[in-house]
Amino acid sequence: xxxxxxxxxxxVGRVLARVFQRDGHExxxxxxxxxxxxxRVIQWDPEVLGDWTREFxxxxxxxxxxxxxxxxxxxxxxxxxxxxxxVTSVKAVGRAIAATTRPPSLWLQASTATxxxxxxxxxxxxxxxxxxxxxxxxxxxxxFSIDVAKAWERAVDEVSTAGTRKIKLRSxxxxxxxxxxxxxxxxTLVRRGLGGTSGDGRQYVSWIHEIxxxxxxxxxxxxxxxxxxxNLASPNPIPNKEFMSALRQAWGTPIGLPATKWxxxxxxxxxxxxxxxxxxxxxxxxxxxxEGGFAFExxxxxxxxxxxxxxxxxxxxx
Numbered sequence: 001x002x003x004x005x006x007x008x009x010x011x012v013g014r015v016l017a018r019v020f021q022r023d024g025h026e027x028x029x030x031x032x033x034x035x036x037x038x039x040r041v042i043q044w045d046p047e048v049l050g051d052w053t054r055e056f057x058x059x060x061x062x063x064x065x066x067x068x069x070x071x072x073x074x075x076x077x078x079x080x081x082x083x084x085x086x087v088t089s090v091k092a093v094g095r096a097i098a099a100t101t102r103p104p105s106l107w108l109q110a111s112t113a114t115x116x117x118x119x120x121x122x123x124x125x126x127x128x129x130x131x132x133x134x135x136x137x138x139x140x141x142x143x144f145s146i147d148v149a150k151a152w153e154r155a156v157d158e159v160s161t162a163g164t165r166k167i168k169l170r171s172x173x174x175x176x177x178x179x180x181x182x183x184x185x186x187x188t189l190v191r192r193g194l195g196g197t198s199g200d201g202r203q204y205v206s207w208i209h210e211i212x213x214x215x216x217x218x219x220x221x222x223x224x225x226x227x228x229x230x231n232l233a234s235p236n237p238i239p240n241k242e243f244m245s246a247l248r249q250a251w252g253t254p255i256g257l258p259a260t261k262w263x264x265x266x267x268x269x270x271x272x273x274x275x276x277x278x279x280x281x282x283x284x285x286x287x288x289x290x291e292g293g294f295a296f297e298x299x300x301x302x303x304x305x306x307x308x309x310x311x312x313x314x315x316x317x318x
Contacts, residue, residue, distance in 0.1 A: 001026070001061060001221075002026040003027050003028070003061045003062075005065060006065065006089060007031070007064065008063070008065060009033075009035055010069075011180055011181045012174055015174070016063065016217065028055050030043075046092035046093075047088055049092070056097055056103070057100045058102045059104045060105055061221055062093060063217070064110060067089060067110065070145070070274075074144055074274055083147075083148050086151070087151055093159075094159030094160075094161060103163045105224075106165045106166075106167070107161060107166045108167050108220065108221075109153075109167065110171065111169055111171070112149050112152075113282055113284040114282070115150065116129050117129075117130035117132035118280050118281050119281060120203075120281055122283070123237065124283060124285065125285050125287030126230065126288050131150075133150070153229070165227050168230070169230060172206035172207050172233035172282065174208055174210055175209050176308075177308050178315075183312075186244075187308075190251050193255055194259070196255075197240060198240050199259070199264065199278070201241030201244075202241070203278075204238065204283035205239070206234070207234055207243075208232055209307070211298065212297055216232050216289060219289070219292070230286075231285065231286045231287060231288065231289070232289075233284045234296065234298070234299055234304070235286055235290060236301065237283050250302070250309040264278055
């Protein structure tokens with residue numbers, strides 16, 4: 001297959017491209033600033049339909065991951081760029097596909113499990129899950145993230161791509177041992193003795209092991225009857241307290257200092273980030289994958305944490 005990945009130079013894009021190339025597929029990533037890679041990297045500007053659009057002709061799969069990082073303070077200018085970068089890239093991919101004579105058979109579009117409501121009582125699947133934005137007593141910044149996710153998905157729905165199946169990937173946190181990913185960040189806290197309970201620890205953590213994430217992408221490529229929104233998450237989200245305890249145990253660190261809500265807010269301010277990823281309860285389950293018979297290799301966090309910690313130890317130190 002020929003697989004085109006706009007925004008593919010980020011951590012998730014590298015994970016996918018590495019495996020696709022290993023499996024013998026032709027991989028092309030599109031980046032504003034090309035970097036040296038084992039696969040082809042083409043410069044693109046999603047606001048201008050240039051030569052990069054030629055890569056879509058005859059491609060089999062497009063996986064659009066483009067969008068400004070949300071790991072920042074939600075200032076006015078950052079909010080505008082986060083929203084604009086996502087919607088603009090979707091429209092650019094849609095126009096590029098529409099201009100082909102041999103369009104890709106599948107467009108996988110990044111979305112996020114953040115779309116769902118902050119809740120503790122029941123899990124959110126694709127059919128009965130609560131879309132967030134109207135919860136009481138949640139920070140305004142959380143509503144912004146949901147508004148972005150809604151606009152992102154709406155832009156996909158509004159693009160007409162006859163002949164190209166579209167899937168919106170509502171991904172939970174993708175756990176990979178690679179440097180600079182979310183797992184690496186959490187493990188760094190554990191190694192420094194800071195990987196304790198966050199806030200009251202009741203908030204659910206939704207996650208997916210990178211192996212299952214990659215397998216799910218292949219599964220979606222192979223199942224031509226699946227389209228629309230699909231949750232990419234382990235079937236077993238767990239509360240933050242249990243999640244961090246299992247990670248400490250997997251690494252062999254007996255103690256992790258807890259962090260209260262005000263401590264997390266202060267830390268986020270110092271690090272120019274937001275606390276949403278830590279404090280929002282994301283109880284998301286992969287209803288459509290399970291209904292379709294997808295079998296997870298790592299459905300439980302304890303086994304996933306042990307595997308990820310073992311692979312992290314084997315990586316060269318920075």
